[in-house]
Amino acid sequence: MVKGTSSFGLPLIKNWGRDDDSLQSRSRNGSGSSRAASLDRSTRGSNTTLNSDEDNINVVIRIRPMNDKEKSCGEKQILEFPGKGQVICHTDAPGQKSKVFSYNVVFEPAATQEDVLEYCGIKRLLEMAVEGFSCTAFCYGQTGSGKTHTLTGPPGLVESGASPYSPEHGLVVRSFVYLFRLIQERPESHFILKASFLEIYNEKVIDLLNPGTARKPLQVRWSKDSRSFYVENLFTVDCEELDDLFAVLEEGMRNRSVGSHAMNAHSSRSHTVLSVRVRRELRADASVTCATHGKINFVDLAGSEMTKRTQSTGKTLEEANNINRSLMVLGYCIAQLSDGKKRGHIPYRDSKLTKLLADSLAGNGVTLMIACIAPTKSNISETINTLRYAARAKKIKSKPIVKMDARDALILSLKREVDVLHAENQHLRTALHVQTDYNMDSFGSRRSPAHVEPNKLYQLPPSELVELIQLHMAEGSALRAENAELFGLRDQLLRDQELLSRENERLLKKLEDVNSVCVRSPIIHARPAYSDSGASGIGIGSSIGISSGSGSGETNIWTNPAATSAGSKIGR
Ligand SMILES: Nc1ncnc2c1ncn2[C@@H]1O[C@H](COP(=O)(O)OP(=O)(O)OP(=O)(O)O)[C@@H](O)[C@H]1O
Numbered sequence: 066m067v068k069g070t071s072s073f074g075l076p077l078i079k080n081w082g083r084d085d086d087s088l089q090s091r092s093r094n095g096s097g098s099s100r101a102a103s104l105d106r107s108t109r110g111s112n113t114t115l116n117s118d119e120d121n122i123n124v125v126i127r128i129r130p131m132n133d134k135e136k137s138c139g140e141k142q143i144l145e146f147p148g149k150g151q152v153i154c155h156t157d158a159p160g161q162k163s164k165v166f167s168y169n170v171v172f173e174p175a176a177t178q179e180d181v182l183e184y185c186g187i188k189r190l191l192e193m194a195v196e197g198f199s200c201t202a203f204c205y206g207q208t209g210s211g212k213t214h215t216l217t218g219p220p221g222l223v224e225s226g227a228s229p230y231s232p233e234h235g236l237v238v239r240s241f242v243y244l245f246r247l248i249q250e251r252p253e254s255h256f257i258l259k260a261s262f263l264e265i266y267n268e269k270v271i272d273l274l275n276p277g278t279a280r281k282p283l284q285v286r287w288s289k290d291s292r293s294f295y296v297e298n299l300f301t302v303d304c305e306e307l308d309d310l311f312a313v314l315e316e317g318m319r320n321r322s323v324g325s326h327a328m329n330a331h332s333s334r335s336h337t338v339l340s341v342r343v344r345r346e347l348r349a350d351a352s353v354t355c356a357t358h359g360k361i362n363f364v365d366l367a368g369s370e371m372t373k374r375t376q377s378t379g380k381t382l383e384e385a386n387n388i389n390r391s392l393m394v395l396g397y398c399i400a401q402l403s404d405g406k407k408r409g410h411i412p413y414r415d416s417k418l419t420k421l422l423a424d425s426l427a428g429n430g431v432t433l434m435i436a437c438i439a440p441t442k443s444n445i446s447e448t449i450n451t452l453r454y455a456a457r458a459k460k461i462k463s464k465p466i467v468k469m470d471a472r473d474a475l476i477l478s479l480k481r482e483v484d485v486l487h488a489e490n491q492h493l494r495t496a497l498h499v500q501t502d503y504n505m506d507s508f509g510s511r512r513s514p515a516h517v518e519p520n521k522l523y524q525l526p527p528s529e530l531v532e533l534i535q536l537h538m539a540e541g542s543a544l545r546a547e548n549a550e551l552f553g554l555r556d557q558l559l560r561d562q563e564l565l566s567r568e569n570e571r572l573l574k575k576l577e578d579v580n581s582v583c584v585r586s587p588i589i590h591a592r593p594a595y596s597d598s599g600a601s602g603i604g605i606g607s608s609i610g611i612s613s614g615s616g617s618g619e620t621n622i623w624t625n626p627a628a629t630s631a632g633s634k635i636g637r
Pocket of ligand 1: 207211333
């Protein structure tokens with residue numbers, strides 16, 4: 066999308082006129098000393114241990130500060146943060162012990178938005194998205210616990226068109242800035258970003274960039290190719306610049322369903338999924354370019370609600386029931402997935418939310434869960450529920466993989482195989498003194514695929530692409546045939562060598578017998594045994610002589626010129 070245009074009803078973008086660094090410096094200045102006490106730095110490193118083998122879901126906890134209402138009621142804080150990613154929940158109930166939970170990182174109430182960006186692990190997720198992994202960050206927690214605040218800041222901030230360098234901005238805007246920085250740091254690659262933004266409202270999928278879909282909700286379908294669920298006809302926006310991503314966020318935030326109830330005046334009434342797809346085209350080697358398909362999803366779940374406490378009625382009650390139902394299915398899925406031993410059927414299909422999160426939870430993606438909780442006693446049961454939920458999610462393992470175009474992966478692997486075979490065959494030819502190149506045609510030219518310019522691969526018509534793959538495959542088979550012949554030849558020569566050395570030993574033995582006969586003969590002078598003569602490396606190719614009886618000259622008793630040449634050849 067070109068900066069400043071509004072081809073699909075997005076607001077015009079302002080030119081912010083600031084660079085990325087000012088986001089950090091402002092935030093640093095703004096956060097002040099509270100930052101030092103706000104999180105467990107000892108566990109900071111655990112956020113970056115995501116690797117491409119098998120990973121646990123990264124789970125962090127954020128505790129919001131007490132709100133004015135809680136303060137005015139004289140509410141007590143019941144949470145303690147001893148460090149090392151622990152949260153202690155003091156229940157106060159007689160006979161009940163305090164509960165201790167452990168996570169990757171705990172953000173205390175004084176933690177700033179910048180702290181969350183720095184230490185929750187989102188930077189690693191963004192780096193992995195750029196490398197081609199599918200990544201998801203989702204906020205979970207009861208209503209009013211600070212999920213939307215963590216992702217997009219206080220109510221109305223994004224919609225007001227505030228500068229992206231406002232210290233109040235949440236993880237999404239900060240991640241966009243970081244993502245563009247990552248892209249700028251990789252000038253060798255070409256990136257294409259596409260964003261989409263949807264909400265699941267009362268089990269209906271609505272495109273937040275095309276609000277008309279509220280009347281005709283979108284369908285969630287299963288893709289046999291990618292083996293995952295997807296939303297049919299979802300609008301995606303090309304984002305060439307940072308402002309394009311902000312515009313997508315702003316438009317979606319304007320259109321999402323927000324309501325009011327006793328516990329939150331700006332309560333999200335839907336689950337939202339903001340996705341940024343990152344296609345990276347990079348040169349794998351001198352002649353092959355390949356593309357990876359990464360993705361980062363930001364999921365703002367609607368909060369679980371105790372309808373008695375939120376005093377929901379009518380429309381708000383219906384929304385709450387749908388929210389609670391889908392969160393319950395998510396809870397079942399998490400419980401099943403976290404039970405490594407008896408993992409049974411996982412009910413992804415029971416809600417739209419779990420269908421869309423299936424890949425993030427247990428597939429090939431990398432996932433960050435930010436569990437938001439309130440610090441006060443009046444929220445204790447929801448807080449313990451959330452902490453348990455999060456502890457269970459922490460046990461889930463996934464196997465992140467890089468998504469690559471099938472075509473590119475095929476060409477790349479064929480090319481690598483061909484290169485390995487070339488090198489091996491060349492080595493064998495040299496070692497065996499073989500001149501023949503089996504991969505040459507009768508006119509002596511190599512049957513290799515035509516050289517295709519890097520970055521041109523994508524422009525090739527399908528027929529030429531198929532031809533290129535076929536040529537690579539043919540070259541691979543020719544090289545494999547040559548490889549087999551060269552190995553066959555080598556084995557044959559090794560067998561010949563074995564036979565010749567046995568023959569050599571037999572003859573030496575015979576020679577020593579002859580020598581011992583000579584020693585005993587009164588007319589022939591004794592001669593030392595050949596094994597003692599210092600000629601330990603003597604071979605049948607050597608010219609072996611014994612003295613004649615008169616000692617006047619030497620008589621060659623046996624030589625084998627054919628074996629001489631073979632022996633020297635093999636021995637090399
Ligand atoms: N860390 C925080 N610092 C300051 N204010 C916060 C923090 N977390 C939450 N708040 C404030 O608390 C209120 C409720 O937060 P928010 O709307 O983000 O909750 P939520 O979990 O998204 O609720 P719901 O599920 O109902 O949408 C908002 O006014 C928000 O700005």
